[in-house]
Amino acid sequence: MIVDCHGHFTSAPKVLQQWRHNQLESKGLVYGRPVQIGDREIRDALEPRQLLEQRTRGLDLTLFSPIAGQMGHHLGTPEKSHEWSVICNDLIGRVCALYPTNFAGVCQLPQSPGQDLRRSVNELERCVVELGFVGCNLNPDPSGGYWTEPPLTDRVYYPLYEKMCELDVPAMIHVSSSCNPCFHHTGAHYLNADTTAFMQLLLKPGLFRDFPTLKLIIPHGGGAVPYHWGRYRGLADMLGKPPLAEHVMRNVYFDTCVYHQPGIDLLFKVIEHDNLLFGSEMVGAVRGL
């Protein structure tokens, strides 16, 4: 069975984006309206895209989450971030109910700059227990490119990690869009976040001592990390941290979203195969050559 660990509902009906636009424009604490998407529209959005690609490429199951670039945790109020997450996650839940053998749900978390993770803990629990989801996407920079929140190893994240361990589900570390003109989202912000997250984890071995069963997936082939594996091995040594194999790499996985063969070859040469998860980011952020 071939599982693709990294898929987003990038082909979601446009009415979803319109709903978000209206929500952000609305004056109330929340928007309070449902999104009107029928089963037919969900099928039409998936059949010619993700499902066709799944079949064509011989994949069995995709771990499927809302569009990462539209999580937009830096937009609107914490309440609207929560409402938006519920809308998006429920839609993923319907996808999984319509195609239970093709998709397993991964939820967006209602993060918001400067907020604790209480809402995220509750939404994760709701998605896993009620909707049967198998993981979540955790945004290491809810500010959208200004990196104003603490590192992933900060105790503010601990309630979420406790819940993840209790439910036995992993998180993919995945930023959303960038509102910082320095960072193109898929060309810089995504890869920077992957690299940044790995280094945060390397610096604080205490995290995985506190949560020995915590599982984190760093997407896009680990950002810059495997290419610079010697740098990280050297830094771990120089900074007096445990060797990577005995520390970070007991709890961290990289996906294979590296879009050319030399990169894939390097990934498989450098990283233990037990730490690699097949992922295609399909239908992905880069749809060119």
Add this chain to the structure above:
Amino acid sequence: MIVDCHGHFTSAPKVLQQWRHNQLESKGLVYGRPVQIGDREIRDALEPRQLLEQRTRGLDLTLFSPIAGQMGHHLGTPEKSHEWSVICNDLIGRVCALYPTNFAGVCQLPQSPGQDLRRSVNELERCVVELGFVGCNLNPDPSGGYWTEPPLTDRVYYPLYEKMCELDVPAMIHVSSSCNPCFHHTGAHYLNADTTAFMQLLLKPGLFRDFPTLKLIIPHGGGAVPYHWGRYRGLADMLGKPPLAEHVMRNVYFDTCVYHQPGIDLLFKVIEHDNLLFGSEMVGAVRGL
């Protein structure tokens, strides 16, 4: 002749760092005192480190600049940043005068958040014309990890690019230390900046149309870029930009500061060799395994 394009005076006498500390603590607009370092101390700092390594490894000439992590453009006033740059560059000038066949100077620029590049233009000219320097280090994030300045393609940088072209010297794109707790400097901020700069250049082909002879070096093997070359090729295609070979890669060079063989192999497989410059970052940021 083997030229190492990427060396910093990381072994500089400690009195330099102390001077900077005192300067930042001082109340005036500038500190106004010289730094007391004798020729003997300069020789003692270099002989057992950079010069020994040069000989041992069979290198001929190192392009040598002040310690990148201590440029600290986010610290102090613009006037102090200027004073500090002059102090550091003059010290590099003395290194090059003492060892003219071993070192060629690369200057630090007196950048400062929210400031135009006038001081940097003048300091570049002084270093090249008066001290015989051959390039500069340009910080794409003088805020030290908050990325509050415009992208490198912004017109605020144009006076510097004009002067670089006039003097026919390149810039290495190199951040300084990070004051953002999310970013470890050598483990995240450096590589993120390399990746970010490349994507900024990809997005604005107008820059190299305006400055056809501008030469920029992206250090640390190009950050995440060569590992994700397929992503960048795809993004250029998808965003309607010229193919990389006909655009960015006419003006951009990567150094070889990738500290393990698989990374080096990938770099040489993916990037045209005319775009690669030998660099060792020696004595470098990562001194472990």
